[in-house]
Amino acid sequence: MRIAARLGVRKVRVTGGEPLTRRDVVPFLAELSRIPGIEDVGLSTNGTLLTKSAAALRAAGVRTVNVSLDSLDREEYGLVTGRDFLPRVIDGIDAAVAAGFEQIKLNCVLMRGRVERQFEPLVEFAAARGLLLRFIELMPVSTTEVLSEEQFLPVREARRLLEARYGALLPEPQFRTNGPASYFQIPGRAQRIGFIGAMTNLHFCESCNKLRLTCDGKLRPCLGSYLEFDIMKPLRAGAGDAELEQFFLDVVERKPQQHDFRDNYVPGRKMVAIGG
Template identity: 45%
Template sequence: MSDSAPPSALIDPFGRRIDYLRVSVTDRCDLRCTYCLPKGFKGFEEPAHWLRHDEMLRLVGLFVRLGVAKVRLTGGEPLLRRGVVDLAAGIAALPGLADLSLSTNGTRLAAQAAALKAAGVRRLNVSLDTLDRGCFARITGADRLEAVLAGLEAARAVGLAPIKLNMVVQGEVNEHDVERMLDFALTRDFLLRLIEVMPMGDTGRSARQVDVSRLGARLAGGRGLVPTLPGRDAGPARYWADADGRWRLGVITPLSQHFCATCNRVRLTVDGTLHLCLGQEDRVPLGAMLRDGADDDELLAAIRAGIAAKPERHDFASRPTKVVRFMAQTGG
């Protein structure tokens, strides 16, 4: 993809080109990770408010018309949504789209990996915080580690690549397992990313933070990995590479070293609400506008107006209680 922005490109007030859209196809999940959803949470969006697939496809198509080249399907757990493979195929066929990926917890991946690849999904992010079965059950509330591992093997077998393992590191919970997680990733050609807990909702704020930058540097040094120069494709992560230049380990540090200056993304929730920043409350009700009969020109104008009001950065450090919604409500 060229670095030069097309005339229709979305440029925010701080000169950042917004070319990446994350689309939450459901806020439901079959796991209950302690840092994501509180135990017994029932405040999910009503199914009647979910965008139908044709409505999602229409909105995504408008973003692509405005220069968005990368789309990621997320949740909750996107593979819970019926017809998500057909939705993926429709999005992958949009003229101008360069990349379609999917984030998943992996519990249903084994049965759907081949269909996702055939639909046009090329890359995966799989949430996996530990290889310890007991620890996995404590974090997620379910004994599903074997299903996730089977999903990873199925995805690798059908050629989905790269496959990134997203490990949210929590002190005194799973920090002990990072060495084993890295060895697991290296032997299977996965990319491990260590992530700080997002302080969203009470669950995120209560988790014990770990300095993943220092942790990543130690792990990389012990395995002969070298730091790489940040590039546009790196997104919010910083990486270490092997001798062949392949990224093998990364860290994502929204708190200790925020990456707001290079933010290129916005998020669309299952009801069509456009969130302009993960750590702010600015939003555009595109789904409500669509269902009220807005035409494409009106929706395009609303998208442009939203991007023109995109905040400069989050306030997770200075105002940790500002965002009360949980991560699953916004989309990963």
């Protein structure tokens, strides 16, 4: 990360799996936040362990938190996640609000037949806490089954359903959060919601500025690509800073113009192994 920061990386987000299961995650995040040039350290979590760790994370320098929340219906949440943890997640979100993070995002994955009834409850839940709610299209990262008509729900359809309840959403192209989401304001409210349409937005990749470093040391220039480069090889060989800088630059140079999700993509790794 020190090398990446020297080359211009300003934001680091630690993901999983579930990063809060790692015992030393708080001191690790504190170290990241102290690297010269790193301006924003964030965390993505399922929220189940946030209650006991939110204050420590904020004190360690974590500025932003993303929490997965696909439903506020306890039974539906259990069906989606396989765990009856919704009360713990809500408590964790409230603990994060109390801890004073600069921004908290709620990520809802669009799954046909499962989340449509949750749109209004999620919007109101986010509004009551001042949180940024985002709806994310399913992507064939781990399996292509998610693209079936029975499961896939495009963001344009989700937007229509939301507009049927709240009125025409107002585009806010000037509002960015260092990612490819498109944001809209709910009319009559100081509330934004976002849409991430990796599958249906043909211009999705134009605003992507991310690299992913996997848990086993592979640097990936694109989530929806087979390309990955083993940074452990030069590290084990004793590479100096100049060599590592060139490694990063070479990977950035290989960043594709478009992801491969629409081109009969066959998943090679589980999302838990890539980081998401």
